[in-house]
Amino acid sequence: MIALEPWLRARRDEGRKLLVPYLMGGMSDDWVESLQAVVAAGADAVEVGIPFSDPLMDGPVIQRAGAHALDRGATPARVIDDVASAELAVPVAAMTYYNIVFRMGHRRMARSLRAAGIGAAIVPDLPLEELDPWAAEADAAEVATVLLVAPSTPQPRVARICARSRGFVYAVARMGVTGERESLGSESADVVERIRQVTDAPVCVGVGVSTPAQARAACAAADGVVVGSALVRRLLEGGGPDAAAELVGELRAALDES
Amino acid sequence: MTDSVPVPGSVSVADSVSASASDPGDVPGSGVPVMGPPGPDGRFGDFGGRFVPESLVPACMELEEAFAAAWADPSYREELGAVLRDYGGRPTPVTECRRLSEELGVRVLLKREDLVHAGSHKLNNVVGQALLTRRMGKRRLVAETGAGQHGVAAATAAALFGLECTVYMGELDTERQELNVFRMELLGAEVRPVRAGSRTLKDAVNEALRDWVATVDHTHYCIGSVMGPHPFPYMVRELQRVVGDEAREQCRALLGGDDPDVVVACVGGGSNAAGTFAGFAPTRARLVGVEAAGGAAASDGIPGVLHGMRSLILQDEAGQILEAESVSAGLDYPGIGPEHAHLAASGRARYEKATDAEALDAFGLLARTEGILPALEPAHALAWVVREAGRAVPTGATVLVTLSGRGDKDVAQVRELLAAGRDTGRDDR
Numbered sequence: 001m002i003a004l005e006p007w008l009r010a011r012r013d014e015g016r017k018l019l020v021p022y023l024m025g026g027m028s029d030d031w032v033e034s035l036q037a038v039v040a041a042g043a044d045a046v047e048v049g050i051p052f053s054d055p056l057m058d059g060p061v062i063q064r065a066g067a068h069a070l071d072r073g074a075t076p077a078r079v080i081d082d083v084a085s086a087e088l089a090v091p092v093a094a095m096t097y098y099n100i101v102f103r104m105g106h107r108r109m110a111r112s113l114r115a116a117g118i119g120a121a122i123v124p125d126l127p128l129e130e131l132d133p134w135a136a137e138a139d140a141a142e143v144a145t146v147l148l149v150a151p152s153t154p155q156p157r158v159a160r161i162c163a164r165s166r167g168f169v170y171a172v173a174r175m176g177v178t179g180e181r182e183s184l185g186s187e188s189a190d191v192v193e194r195i196r197q198v199t200d201a202p203v204c205v206g207v208g209v210s211t212p213a214q215a216r217a218a219c220a221a222a223d224g225v226v227v228g229s230a231l232v233r234r235l236l237e238g239g240g241p242d243a244a245a246e247l248v249g250e251l252r253a254a255l256d257e258s
Numbered sequence: 259m260t261d262s263v264p265v266p267g268s269v270s271v272a273d274s275v276s277a278s279a280s281d282p283g284d285v286p287g288s289g290v291p292v293m294g295p296p297g298p299d300g301r302f303g304d305f306g307g308r309f310v311p312e313s314l315v316p317a318c319m320e321l322e323e324a325f326a327a328a329w330a331d332p333s334y335r336e337e338l339g340a341v342l343r344d345y346g347g348r349p350t351p352v353t354e355c356r357r358l359s360e361e362l363g364v365r366v367l368l369k370r371e372d373l374v375h376a377g378s379h380k381l382n383n384v385v386g387q388a389l390l391t392r393r394m395g396k397r398r399l400v401a402e403t404g405a406g407q408h409g410v411a412a413a414t415a416a417a418l419f420g421l422e423c424t425v426y427m428g429e430l431d432t433e434r435q436e437l438n439v440f441r442m443e444l445l446g447a448e449v450r451p452v453r454a455g456s457r458t459l460k461d462a463v464n465e466a467l468r469d470w471v472a473t474v475d476h477t478h479y480c481i482g483s484v485m486g487p488h489p490f491p492y493m494v495r496e497l498q499r500v501v502g503d504e505a506r507e508q509c510r511a512l513l514g515g516d517d518p519d520v521v522v523a524c525v526g527g528g529s530n531a532a533g534t535f536a537g538f539a540p541t542r543a544r545l546v547g548v549e550a551a552g553g554a555a556a557s558d559g560i561p562g563v564l565h566g567m568r569s570l571i572l573q574d575e576a577g578q579i580l581e582a583e584s585v586s587a588g589l590d591y592p593g594i595g596p597e598h599a600h601l602a603a604s605g606r607a608r609y610e611k612a613t614d615a616e617a618l619d620a621f622g623l624l625a626r627t628e629g630i631l632p633a634l635e636p637a638h639a640l641a642w643v644v645r646e647a648g649r650a651v652p653t654g655a656t657v658l659v660t661l662s663g664r665g666d667k668d669v670a671q672v673r674e675l676l677a678a679g680r681d682t683g684r685d686d687r
Binding site: 067077 | 307315468474562575577579
């Protein structure tokens with residue numbers, strides 16, 4: 001297993017901007033090939049969604065991908081097994097909702113992720129106040145729990161979140177759910193700036209970052225970006241591993257120019 | 259059970275609100291007040307909490323503070339009381355059902371929330387939340403609705419207080435409750451059909467929360483039941499406790515100072531039941547919540563987290579939420595308010611089921627014997643009484659049923675079901 005934070009720090013410190021593509025686990029027969037393709041195309045880490053029936057933080061594209069994955073019989077255990085079989089050369093973060101973690105059990109989920117080489121977890125509906133039971137098991141299994149900072153988060157709370165976040169700090173670019181937007185929005189740089197005031201951990205911006213230009217703009221302040229809906233949409237539209245690699249390649253090129 | 263709980267004297271609304279650990283409503287020996295405020299982390303026992311994305315945490319905290327300040331502010335309470343009286347028609351009566359009682363062999367009393375303006379108990383909640391919205395300086399309400407009762411109530415309150423209003427409603431429910439969609443639009447609200455998932459109440463809640471994440475600076479999420487993240491379950495119960503507080507005093511006047519033996523209310527999310535139970539928790543009355551057999555989270559659910567709360571949830575072994583199925587759109591919810599999960603765990607309340615067919619029968623029975631068309635939701639509560647009269651409700655016992663809404667909205671659907679001669683009974687599961 002590759003630990004997320006040292007890996008991202010090392011790349012950042014070399015002057016590289018971090019690219020973290022998101023894919024929905026189990027959304028198609030060849031989703032593991034897509035995962036491998038985005039790594040080959042220049043991802044620094046990948047985020048894999050474990051589908052949940054009621055994804056509160058997600059917009060229509062990722063909702064549809066999740067529903068599709070569930071219709072195809074995806075389960076948390078199967079997605080985790082698939083990731084293990086992919087033998088990726090970069091760190092992996094699992095992204096899911098708390099009921100999936102709660103149902104499997106904190107310890108069992110943490111150990112399953114670890115055993116599959118998944119070194120990080122993002123659980124967006126598990127805020128600081130509710131975090132401890134999961135975080136204790138995640139820490140014990142050396143699974144990094146990435147926490148989110150939102151535009152609405154007051155500064156004293158930003159400090160507390162960053163002190164507890166592992167792997168990187170996820171800067172939510174805008175108030176709203178995941179999905180492609182025309183523009184990055186003005187709140188993104190402000191959130192990153194407020195995170196910088198309290199931590200030197202890597203900061204990646206997500207939620208509404210979809211084009212190479214937006215990725216580059218976000219990285220003017222941040223260390224990296226998470227790109228989900230734009231990639232998942234291509235896959236939903238029938239583009240396979242090649243289409244996924246193409247978008248990630250474009251994003252990589254844009255970040256390397258900056 | 260709590261039959262030995264001492265019966266307190268007349269308790270005013272204000273007294274009940276400030277219930278403390280020494281309140282007579284304590285479960286004997288537990289030291290925990292029954293239906294007092296939740297713990298500091300928004301917990302009712304093991305249930306409740308605040309499982310929301312970080313973007314919404316500050317808004318929940320703001321709401322918690324705003325509600326606490328308003329609820330302690332006599333001017334807020336006075337204004338709320340005046341609107342519910344002069345506009346809403348409160349207090350609603352308790353009606354003695356003479357012919358139905360004779361037929362069942364138990365004494366049936368109805369708390370008549372069907373007589374509240376806009377047709378259901380939902381108005382109590384939305385007026386409180388609309389006043390709070392104004393206090394917080396916000397200008398828009400977003401709401402979810404199942405049967406349409408809460409959506410109509412939210413649209414009503416929005417019109418009354420000059421707020422914008424967007425109501426999310428599962429597409430399936432917009433078809434089942436077409437007339438309520440039109441009602442909301444007449445009242446100036448925008449109704450957005452939700453096509454995701456099971457296209458019912460749970461999906462409408464998801465969509466309302468997603469809207470709220472993006473609009474929280476000027477929008478209040480006017481949630482319709484005792485569910486969601488803290489402080490919603492507590493706030494909505496407090497806003498609905500007027501039902502139970504009134505009913506308790508009215509029952510005592512009718513029963514020579516005594517309380518009913520059994521107090522029954524239907525439970526989807528559980529707001530009319532929570533409001534009713536809050537009034538009777540400190541009494542000797544048995545509390546019974548009745549769920550739709552196709553969506554009985556208290557009976558068939560297991561602990562989980564949905565819509566910001568830890569509660570009893572219908573779900574599969576991986577934690578995917580199951581779709582509730584009921585003839586009543588208002589009970590089509592795979593969860594239950596967290597305080598109900600706690601009341602079930604502590605034994606202070608019991609949760610039972612009624613099938614679609616039983617509810618339809620009870621709907622007809624009340625119409626024929628008392629000249630009252632109940633909404634299909636409280637028809638489930640009545641159906642349990644009908645089934646259990648002479649059994650769980652001993653012959654001669656006195657039962658209070660909260661008639662949470664009127665049945666006008668359901669008449670077309672009931673006609674179709676009866677005309678189709680459809681067997682709507684489902685296996686209890």
